[in-house]
Amino acid sequence: MNFDLSKGGISKFEEALSEYFDRKALLTPSGRVGLKLILKAYGIRKRDKVLLSSFNASSVVKVVEEVATPVFIEVDERTMNVVPKDIEREEGKALIVLHTEGNPCYMKKIKKIAEEKGFLLVEDCAHALGSSIHGKKTGTFGDAAILSFGMGKMINTAGGGAVLVEDESVGKKIRKELRRYPKPSLFNTFFKYLKNNAFHVMSKRTVFSTFVGPFLRFGDILSLLFEDRGIKPMLMHDLQGNAGVLQLERLEGKIEARRRKARKIMKGLEEFFPKYIGKPNFHNLCFFSGDKEPFRKHMLSYGIDVQKTWLKGYSDTARKLSESVCYLPIHEGVNEEDVKKMKEAIQDYTGNLG
Ligand SMILES: Cc1ncc(COP(=O)(O)O)c(C=O)c1O
Incomplete structure (x- = not known):
């Protein structure tokens, strides 16, 4: 991370991500917050079943438990990703696929199943920034996707995340919700x-x-x-946005x-x-x-x-x-x-x- 305090870092990083993915990108306090905002924006409620990978980050499971009712999908022992056939058997409102450790899921098959079953399709790209399959970037197959910029991620801005959305009206809803989160002080970001x-x-x-x-x-x-x-979720700081832009270039x-x-x-x-x-x-x-x-x-x-x-x-x-x-x-x-x-x-x- 370089130390660049110039203004506009947030919007520059959002623009750079939108261009990279050819999808609307909005920065969020974290990947978890992004996932919650997506599920809420699509009207997912507590009794709705949300399908997700059974090899997963506990933080993601926590979000799904908070917002909806999780249904775990079996994973393949070689790819570590959800087994498409097992998705076909389930009913629910949404499907969150995880490209485990950056290994892309078979998205053509999964997208087809999601369309047939009427699932909202969300890609968890916390690990998969820069991966692709069928000549297309992960994060661009579903209705929405999340990214994470925490420590150990492909872009590390000392915390933060993003959502990618296909439907701009969903993006507007999420943007409105994001206004409720506090802005971080420079001191906090510096720490x-x-x-x-x-x-x-x-x-x-x-x-x-x-x-x-x-x-x-x-x-x-x-x-x-x-x-x-x-740690209380806060919006990202321009400092982090500027660092994100530089890292995306590299x-x-x-x-x-x-x-x-x-x-x-x-x-x-x-x-x-x-x-x-x-x-x-x-x-x-x-x-x-x-x-x-x-x-x-x-x-x-x-x-x-x-x-x-x-x-x-x-x-x-x-x-x-x-x-x-x-x-x-x-x-x-x-x-x-x-x-x-x-x-x-x-x-x-x-x-x-x-
Ligand atoms: C697979 C996966 N999804 C989502 C997240 C959440 O990202 P964040 O820490 O930015 O909330 C993580 C966190 O490491 C993760 O591993």
Whole structure:
């Protein structure tokens, strides 16, 4: 995130997103708030059934529980995404599809089912900014979509999100609702920004190997430190909007670099990785470890910080995924040598598994 306080950051970022997706984009305090606003704008009420992926973020499930009645759809163990056939069997008002960790869902099939069943189709693109399938960007298939700009997302503006809407009148309704949210002070935004940058400093090679990595053996202190607990949702600040514009300009290059690293790591080890379809952004490169903790310890012994998935399982297959999926680091701070070392460490681990 660069530090650019010039005015108009919010509208510039909204315009840039609208152009990128060719859809109306509105910035929201977070992805969660965006989802709530979409469901409300479409008149979804508590007794309405809303279908969603059973391998999901607990924060999303919480929103759906608050607004409607969730119905969990089984996921495929290889793509981690909802199984279209299982959607066909259900009734409900809306369907929220998650492009899990940036891996696109089969949207042609899903859109057809949604149309036949009369579901409102919402795409959860919190992970999938920059992914595409059938030559079209994820986020542009449904009636609406959400994006998230929190820590660890493809665009990180230290919090915030966006909704993409096809119907401009829905956009107007959401815009009106957004006026109820407070504007953040510069101090408040600056604090978020500091926290965000502290995380980046901690992930620098020397800082991580000396001060952070050794302590991670005792527990996941980072997620304890950086989880946003009970923070009141506020609109985004121009500072965040300006940062978003810059990051959107660099998005394609960032994704290409991730794709190259992911391909190298996965080569010859495909059975331990998801079946990636379309053009995923590799928001996280997922690894099926079988059991997260021993794999994480093994990788730490090579100096590699592997994150355990924080997605939760709400079905049998999803619970298994939740126990197994780990995220391999392929961000900008990871160089060719790290990729080689990571591959060796995985080969060593999977060899022992075999
Ligand atoms: C799949 C998914 N959807 C939605 C969200 C919510 O995004 P936000 O944190 O911006 O509310 C998250 C958060 O990480 C997520 O993982």
